[in-house]
Amino acid sequence: MWRWRHNPLRRRSDVADAWILLAAWLIALCGGLLAGLAAGSAVGHGLDRQRAERHPVSAVLTVNAPGKTSASALDGSHVWATVRWTAPDGSTHTGQTKVRPDAKAGTLATVWLDRRGRLTSKPLAPGEASLQAAWTGVLVGLGAAGGLLVGAQLVRLRLARRQSRQWDEEWARVDTPWGWKAG
Numbered sequence: 001m002w003r004w005r006h007n008p009l010r011r012r013s014d015v016a017d018a019w020i021l022l023a024a025w026l027i028a029l030c031g032g033l034l035a036g037l038a039a040g041s042a043v044g045h046g047l048d049r050q051r052a053e054r055h056p057v058s059a060v061l062t063v064n065a066p067g068k069t070s071a072s073a074l075d076g077s078h079v080w081a082t083v084r085w086t087a088p089d090g091s092t093h094t095g096q097t098k099v100r101p102d103a104k105a106g107t108l109a110t111v112w113l114d115r116r117g118r119l120t121s122k123p124l125a126p127g128e129a130s131l132q133a134a135w136t137g138v139l140v141g142l143g144a145a146g147g148l149l150v151g152a153q154l155v156r157l158r159l160a161r162r163q164s165r166q167w168d169e170e171w172a173r174v175d176t177p178w179g180w181k182a183g
Contacts, residue, residue, distance in 0.1 A: 013159055013166075017156055017159055017160075020156055020159070021152065023152075024151075024152030025149070028146075031148055032141040032142065032144045032146075032148070033141060036137040036138060036139075036141020036142075036144070037137060037141075038140075039140035040133045040136055040138075043132060043133040043136045044130065047124055047129035050123045051123040051124070051126070053115045054112050054114055055112070056110045056111070056112055056122075057111055058108055058110060059108070059109050059111045060083060060109070061083055061104070062083060062094065065081040065100065065107075067079075067102050078098040078100065079100075079101050080096050080097070080099075081096065081103065082096055083095060083099070083109050083111060095111070095119040096119075
C-alpha cells in the first residue's frame with residue numbers, strides 16, 4: 001500500500017508497479033477460477049459422454065491367458081489376452097483385452113465397445129469421473145493463475161530495469177557537477 005500513499009520519493013513507475021501487481025492477482029484469481037471451472041466441466045461432460053456411448057459385451061478367450069510372469073502382465077491381477085466377440089450386426093471380431101492370469105481358452109470376459117463397435121477401455125465410474133474432472137479443473141486453474149502471475153512478474157521486471165536505467169541517468173546528471181563519479 002505504500003506505493004499509493006503520497007511520498008516525495010514515489011515515482012510514477014512505483015504506482016504502475018502497484019497497479020500491475022493488484023491487477024495481476026485479481027485477474028489470476030478470477031481467470032484461474034474460470035479456467036478451472038471450464039476445464040473441469042468439459043472433462044466431466046466428456047467422461048459422461050464416454051459412459052453413455054460405451055457398452056459392455058461378452059467375449060470368449062481364444063487362447064489360454066499367460067501367467068503373471070509373462071511380459072504381457074499389466075499388474076498383479078491382469079494380463080493381455082486375445083478374445084472374440086460377436087457384434088450386434090452378427091459379425092465376429094477379435095481383439096486384445098485385460099483378463100485374469102491363467103484364464104483358460106473359452107472363458108467368458110467382458111469387453112467394452114464404443115458406439116461404432118470398436119474395442120475400447122471401460123469408462124470411469126461416476127465417482128472416478130467426478131474426481132478426475134475436479135483434479136483437472138484444479139490443475140488447469142492453478143496453471144492459468146500461475147501463468148498470469150509469471151507474466152505479471154516479467155512485466156514488473158521490465159519496469160524495474162527501466163527504473164534502474166532512469167536512476168543511472170539521474171545519478172549521472174547529479175554526479176557530474178561534483179567532478180567525480182560515485183561508485
